[in-house]
Amino acid sequence: MSNPPVCDYEGSDYQDSFWGGGMREYEDRAEAIALKRLLPKNGKLLLELGAGAGRNTLRYAGFERVVLLDYSRTQLEQARQRLGDEARYTYVAADIYKMPFVDGLFDAATMIRTLHHMADAPLALRNVRNVLQPGAVFILEYANKLNLKAILRYLLKKQAWSPFSLEPVEFEALNFDFHPQAVRGWLKELDFKLERQLTVSHFRMRFLKRLFPAGFLAWLDSLASLTGGLWQLSPSVFTRSTAGEIGEVAAEGAFFKCPQCGNAVLEKGVEMLVCAGCGSRWAVRDGIYDFKEAIN
DSSP states (O other): OOSSOOOOOTTTTTTHHHGGGGGGHHHHHHHHHHHHSSSOEEEEEEEEEEEETTTTTGGGGTTTEEEESSOOOOHHHHHHHOSSOOOOOEEEEGGGGGGGGTTTTTEEEESSGGGGGOOHHHHHHHHHHHEEEEEEEEHHHHOOOOOOHHHHHHHOOOOOOOOTTTHHHHHHHTTEEBBBHHHHHHHHHHTEEEEEEEEEOOTOOOHHHHSHHHHHHHHHHHGGGGGGTTTOOOOEEEEEEEOOOOOOOOTTOOBBBTTTTTOEEEETTTTTEEEEETOEEEEEEEEEEEEEEEEO
């Protein structure tokens, strides 16, 4: 797929409509526990892919710098309002299929609730691997098609697609569920060493969330998630992998590259970066580096 379609949350009230109101407090708490278990205690430069409005960003306090990448400028504007203009945060609007970073830049990356929007998941993961240093930690969350609800619905003939097949299922436009074996295969092919798997959101049922406090459900979930290395039957799966020894660490001072031509020399202009190779101009507005489309 040469130019995969991109899911764009531009102008969306996703943060408030999806995460607001308390109905997903359990999921948020469960994911926070999983991240705490998988994250390195400290690091230098972390790439947060699909950062959105910065829901998880404060959980990366052990890193000296965090780069928030999202396709939506408005989501990043919300993140900037929440987090401020601290020097440790860099806001980047870009396409994951055309990442504006030099290879071997980051010593860690997270991709939470993002892969399920990828029409070409292997390509997206390959691009992530390219910008990671050898030995970098990659924490990936994906939507699991082999979950108990999907298995039951399939066996009762209430859904047509099989949860047992390896190919992704697109249950609505640009929303995909993946088979755990397929994801593990992609990671292995890209020179990632899978270290740990945690199953998450076992109790993602509305009646349970109404009956029990979010903290109690998250605690139960934290116990159930420890079986993730044995089987993956929950709606969400978290993985921790380490990048192999292939590749090099980026040169000191190197950071951005042009998404158009790949040149790593971008000269500062007035509210823009200008590629020394192809001349493409990329806007820098309101604290956000915008690499979605070059300025005409």
